[in-house]
Amino acid sequence: MFRSFFAPFNRRIIFFITAMCAIAICTVVLVSASSIMLTKKGRSERIIKDCVRSLAFRMPRPFIPSEARTALREARDYDRWPFVDYTAIVSPDGTVIASYGSLNFDMKELLSNKTIKNSSTRVVAEPIIENGEIKAYILLGSAVFLMDKGITMYLLLSAFAGTSGILVSFFMAKKLYKKMLQPLYDLAAAAKEIGVSKDYTLRVPYESSDELGDLVTHFNSMLDQIEKRDRLLTSHKKMLEHAVKLRTAELAKKNAQLVLEVAEREEAEMIRCEVERINQHDLKSLLNLVIGYPELLLSKGNLTEHQENYIKKIEMAGYRILDMINNNLDIFKMERGIYKLRATSVELVHLLFEIQDDITSMLTRLNVTLRITFNNHPVSTNNTFAVAGEYRLLQTLFSNLIVNAVEASRSDDIVTVAIQTDDQTITIHNSTLVPEEIQEKFFNKYATYGKEDGTGLGTYSAKLIANAHKAHVSMTSTKSRGTLIGVEFSEQLTIANTADLKPAVEQMFM
Numbered sequence: 001m002f003r004s005f006f007a008p009f010n011r012r013i014i015f016f017i018t019a020m021c022a023i024a025i026c027t028v029v030l031v032s033a034s035s036i037m038l039t040k041k042g043r044s045e046r047i048i049k050d051c052v053r054s055l056a057f058r059m060p061r062p063f064i065p066s067e068a069r070t071a072l073r074e075a076r077d078y079d080r081w082p083f084v085d086y087t088a089i090v091s092p093d094g095t096v097i098a099s100y101g102s103l104n105f106d107m108k109e110l111l112s113n114k115t116i117k118n119s120s121t122r123v124v125a126e127p128i129i130e131n132g133e134i135k136a137y138i139l140l141g142s143a144v145f146l147m148d149k150g151i152t153m154y155l156l157l158s159a160f161a162g163t164s165g166i167l168v169s170f171f172m173a174k175k176l177y178k179k180m181l182q183p184l185y186d187l188a189a190a191a192k193e194i195g196v197s198k199d200y201t202l203r204v205p206y207e208s209s210d211e212l213g214d215l216v217t218h219f220n221s222m223l224d225q226i227e228k229r230d231r232l233l234t235s236h237k238k239m240l241e242h243a244v245k246l247r248t249a250e251l252a253k254k255n256a257q258l259v260l261e262v263a264e265r266e267e268a269e270m271i272r273c274e275v276e277r278i279n280q281h282d283l284k285s286l287l288n289l290v291i292g293y294p295e296l297l298l299s300k301g302n303l304t305e306h307q308e309n310y311i312k313k314i315e316m317a318g319y320r321i322l323d324m325i326n327n328n329l330d331i332f333k334m335e336r337g338i339y340k341l342r343a344t345s346v347e348l349v350h351l352l353f354e355i356q357d358d359i360t361s362m363l364t365r366l367n368v369t370l371r372i373t374f375n376n377h378p379v380s381t382n383n384t385f386a387v388a389g390e391y392r393l394l395q396t397l398f399s400n401l402i403v404n405a406v407e408a409s410r411s412d413d414i415v416t417v418a419i420q421t422d423d424q425t426i427t428i429h430n431s432t433l434v435p436e437e438i439q440e441k442f443f444n445k446y447a448t449y450g451k452e453d454g455t456g457l458g459t460y461s462a463k464l465i466a467n468a469h470k471a472h473v474s475m476t477s478t479k480s481r482g483t484l485i486g487v488e489f490s491e492q493l494t495i496a497n498t499a500d501l502k503p504a505v506e507q508m509f510m
Contacts, residue, residue, distance in 0.1 A: 023505070048124050051081060052140040057128040063128055063135040065089075069098040072138075076100055086141035092134050103141045111137060150273070187216060198226040199324075293334035330393070334464040339470055343388040345501040348398075348426065349379060352417055353392070355399050359406065367411040370402070374419045385419050387489050388457075388501055389469045397465040398426070400458035401485055405430040424489040434477040442475050 016301050055075055060067045068089050076087055088099035092108045105123050116123040123141035126135045167505045190204045204216045275505050294315035298308065333339035355372050363370055374383040387394075398417075405415045411431045434442060443463040466473040469489050477483040 002242070044390055048122060048140050048142055049082070050494055051084065052124050055087075055140065056128055056138040057135075059128050059138065061130065063130055064505050065136075068119075068136065072098050084140055085143050086139065089270040090137050090139060092136065097136060099139075100180055103143065103368040105141070109141070113291070116141075154279040170218075174278065183216065187219060191219075194223070209378060218419055286448055287318050288320050289317055291322070331461055331464060334468050339468055342390055343501060344391065345386050345503045346389050346391050346394050347503070348385045348387060348394070349374065349383050349419065350381075352379075352398060352419075352426075353381075353404055355395065358399070359403060362403070362406060368405060368406050368409045369414045370406065371414055371416045373416065375419065379419065383419075387469070393465045393468065397462045397487070398428075400462045401428050401487075405483070405485070408432045408434075425486055427484055427486045429482060429484045433474070434483050435477055439475075439477055443473070 003250070014164055014441045054070075058075060059071055072087060072089055084101075086099070086101040086103040089097040090107065090154060091097060091113075092111070095110060103121055103123060105121055110116050110125050111124055114125045114127075121141060121143060123139060125139050126137045128138065187204050192200060194200060194202050203220045203223065207340065221484070294311045297303070297311050303311070303440040330339060352372055356372065359370070362368075401415065402415065405428050409415055409432055413431055416427075416431070418427045419425075420427070438448070443459050445460045471489045472490075473486070474488075475483065475485045
């Protein structure tokens, strides 16, 4: 019956906690009882002080030594203080008038400090005062040896009781540990072994009607379920491996088909490039007329100055179209980093004037003003800023950037092109903001936003041309300052290092 009562796991836990509490309570009671017993035998300085004051108050007034002796004797016989070992009346000079008992102490120290308190003695002196004059002192003293001994015994009993309680608790816990916790350790060890070996056929051999037995039963049942699922997973794994093999074969077939399609597309691309080359050749043949006839007309003479200017503009336009056709192949080479720059000395001030002249009709139509400055002053035809490069490429670079700025401007806006020779930079500023959607990819290929006919190739080609000239192009756009595009030429490409270069053919006759 006793064993069946403690069969449930919760009852064993309750018993364990109750036993520990009972041991703790017994320990506290033992220590408290010992303390109370030892305290009865102790001496209390506070009580001594109260007693000596009471005794001094009971002395006769006026103070007469003989009557004081009688009062002291009567008080001692009547009160019988068990903790008082010494009682006396002394004069202010230390002469003993009457005394009962004996203690070793320094009378002068006592009368000076009114109290002597050391490891073996407690003595208190209370003055008898009449008319502001000390007539005598009442002394009460007690030996404290028994008090010290009581403290020592108290500490010894406490240590003994505490040690006994710890030892008893330890042995009881050890006994109960084997009864209650060993199955849990067996369960944990089995779970650890299963986790390492992945062998779900293992079981925990423990049977009981308590909660721990239920836990082990459910744990074994869980292992049964895992074992069944493991077998199912193994079966599904084999099926998946077979499906993967089939899928891999199918993908290999599709990859072969894609390789064939890519080859066909590459062939089509080659055909397209060949067609473009033929078209470019045909366009160049037609441009020979656009370029040749102006030369023929100019050679005939008999033209007015305005007519000569118009014919020259037609001739230059033909050359630019020819350059645009050639640019396609150059941009392709720049993308692959194989373009070789044919450097000449290009005067950028006159190049910008030419671009301004070319877009005059656009500026008028959009009601936008193009302003060119040179070192923070209005530019003039006497200003020069030459770099090493190709005229037609640099013209394409700045034309694309300036046209973009003009097209993005509002009516009555001013687009400023600023030339700074001290740091070899040309900046293009307009007051509008670049859309946030393309700010980070402004110079990327096909990056455009909000332009119906925009291709996103203008800024991309400008970036490629700048890189080919070893120049750095950048863009910043904020609501407060608008958009600023900067083209910075490295110092080794300035006119200081290009004195031996021939001027660009396009500028030789300007």
